[in-house]
Amino acid sequence: MSAFWYGLQLQCRLDIRSKSLLITCYLVPLLFFVFVGSIFIALDPQAKQTLIPHMTVMGVSMGALIGVPPTLAEIYGSDIKGMYRANGVPLWMGLVNTVLSALVHLLVMSTLLCGMAVLLFDAPLPDRPLTYVGGLVLLVAVSLALGSVLGLAIQDQAKLTMISQLFFLPSILLSGILFPLELLPKALQQAGMVFPAFWGGRLLTGVASWPQGALPLLALFGGFVLCCAILLRRMRRR
């Protein structure tokens, strides 16, 4: 097995051993889904039509913006980075492995959420599964790219926890998954557009269609990846 694949497999195992990622990628999103799902459906039975995409956007945002940055800060804000460099492990390995491992965990969480929604709330499955899965993978990738920017840019764990929340909360509140965006002032509606959750929600619910609906997400992805590359380059120079 090559070094890269071994590293990726190892990262998946480390993430399972790390209780914080289990909590932010599985436990909290799924518990939140059960809790909020029950309330939504009790208030409005029609909410189950969009329950799966909305709760998936919430779970993915939580895992990517709150779960992943501390793992990256652990690698890049500590002596692990130096240890990797000194032993010939490329600097990007920590980032790529963490992101790919989180991608797997978040897709597994989304699948579990989907199954639970059907079983617990009789929620309908997406009409076009392939399009839905494509949108989901894109949403997870963009959200992880944003989480990576946070994890690489802020290496102080306390500061990072606070700033991650500052991205996560508006991301959810301004995405239209908890309440209709029309209730918000225009400025806030527009502010929501800088977050992947906004565009991901539209894509998964079918409000936006492929491929036009994916373009803003692709643009955000490109911007976040560029930021990650710049941050890694700065780190290597230091």
Place this chain on the structure above:
Amino acid sequence: MTPAVAVADLRKRYGAHQVLKGLTFQVEQGEIFALLGVNGAGKTTALECIEGQRQPDGGSVTLRGKRGIQLQNASLPAHIRPMEAVKLFAKWKGAKISSDMLEELGIPQLGKRQYRELSTGQKRRLHLALALIGEPELLFLDEPTAGLDVEGRIALHRLIQSLKGRGRTILLASHDMAEVESLCDRIAILNRGEMAFLGTVPQLTQAVGRRYHITIRTPTGEETYQSQDITQTLLSLLEGYRSRNIPILDLKVDRGTLEEHFLLLAKGETT
């Protein structure tokens, strides 16, 4: 013989602060060489520039052979197991894992414990094992025994000696004088980024002169004196105690430690 490390006019500056001011020295193959200096003398920066971890502003560094690096401040992911780290690093280095080396360092015995559960000594042994993957001819150790208890320190010294016995060249940075005195063939003392001394331990002692410590215990307490002329000082001290009618209970004479010589040089009080 071609030196394992050749450093010429090595310079490094952080902003306005010139950390290294033109270091020049060589480390011979199979030698244990120590870089010494008080905190801020520039030894870690020098080591990092030589290792290739840091870009120097000027000068040249020539290394012969594969490198293994043990950093002063090193860490691994909290949940990784020792053998997982060994496998990961071996794969990235494209090297085979030497089970003899791992046994010698007691890595398999660490079992399934996670990195966060290891003691400081166990972590140090693991870091050394990772540095030794790929059988490097040249080993860089930055404060290898910092934070270790006496037992761990002795075990690590034994290991470093055994590595030297197998022909490895070792360049270490330390401020532990006992370590340097017992392990190293030659030393370089840095003082504010400049070479204050380069040579062997006996040469250092010779360079700073013979400095004696005399400790005299009497019923009223203990007094310590320093002298370079032991005969004259002892005679006059003894005469003084006799004339004042103070009985001497104990008398000790020693030549001082390398640490004292080093501190004198490092502070620039002796040349």
